Amino acid sequence: MRDPDGLIARAGVRGNPDRDQHFLVDDRVLDRLPTYLEGVSLEGDDGSITDHILEIGGGTGALTDRLLAVADDVTVVERDRQLADFLTEEFAKEIADDRLTVISGDALEVSLPPFTACVSNLPYGVSSEITFRLLPEGRPLILMFQKEFAERMVAEPGTPEYGRLSVSTQHFAAAELVETVPKEAFSPPPQVESAVVRLVPRVPDYAVDDEEFFLRFVKAVFTQRRKTMRNAIRNTAHISGLDDPDAVVDAASEELLQKRAGAVTPAEFAALATLADDVGRHTEEG
Structure with a gap:
């Protein structure tokens, strides 16, 4: 696997908190993220969940590298032009082999390809908007959020964290907080802890006409x-x-x-x- 710090050095960049850039550099967390797809299956879906993995916010490619190790195809969306160009250069062989597609643009604006699952360290400032673009697609999602946001997504009725986000999220998927991630796992460290949420599409046990x-x-x-x-x-x-x-x-x-x-x-x-x-x-x- 490519070394996260080496990727940052080759890219010649530093994470910019003002631009919502916190690169995940902890190898252990990076290695675990794809494993949260194991055992997930969708009823009536004959294909593999790793046929085509989508990554939002590729950064310098540390997670992209891990996803390529388990997926047949990967598409990464990166809004920073410099980073998108670096990914295209760093992963030139995988692109030439038709295993990786790099889309330079905003994940809220570009056309997303059909995908079988999404694994991403989301830009926290737009994590809600991106998540609610992905949820209606009905695909498993492994997403990194600020911990407080993640706790609200998975909250049960009657708890202080339960709110609009809980209801809206759980309408589309079974939500589970699978890992808490310390600040030190990122470069530069964010101000808050993070958490990984697994979202598995489900048909709710109630009907909604509109x-x-x-x-x-x-x-x-x-x-x-x-x-x-x-x-x-x-x-x-x-x-x-x-x-x-x-x-x-x-x-x-x-x-x-x-x-x-x-x-x-x-x-x-x-x-x-x-x-x-x-x-x-x-x-x-x-």
Whole structure:
């Protein structure tokens, strides 16, 4: 495997915290990241999970090198032009062998190729936006986040960390925090600890007719998480897009209305959003 410090030296760069650049340099963590795909399988998927791995934020290629050791093909997206050029030069043989594709650009803007899994040390400043671009693709994801963000993704109802991020993430996937990573694993070290989350796509045990409205409704009520659901629904109609929040309150169960958002399960949110869609939104025809 290529030495992470050697890659940084050859690239002639230093991580820039102002540009969200913290290069992962701990060999042990780098070696473990691809292993979190082991044992993951998707129902009805005949191909291998390592057929085509996507990496967002390739940096100087330390993780790219490890992914090439386990994957048939790898595509790496890097927004820093200098780093993208370095990856193209450093991995010229793998590119010539059609095993690696380097895309120079912003992962929020470029066209992503079909992929079987994604393993990435994400730029933390845009980790949420990137994650919610990847989750609807329905592929296993092994992603590095700030630890606090990761804990919110996997949080259970009734815990302080549980919130909009928990519900939205777990709507798309089973989320598991598989490793905490110390600051010293990066160059330069970030201000906070990091964590690796494994996200395995799943079909939720509830139905949602309008996914966009469901996610917007969840976002809305969590802006008033200290209020009861009764008040949160009424106070956030301008965010959720409800035309008649009182109709929703009149139709919902009293037990649910007395709860606060932090105690409402994803399934309860789904049922409530469906009810809100039915009685609280006016169609153009209506």
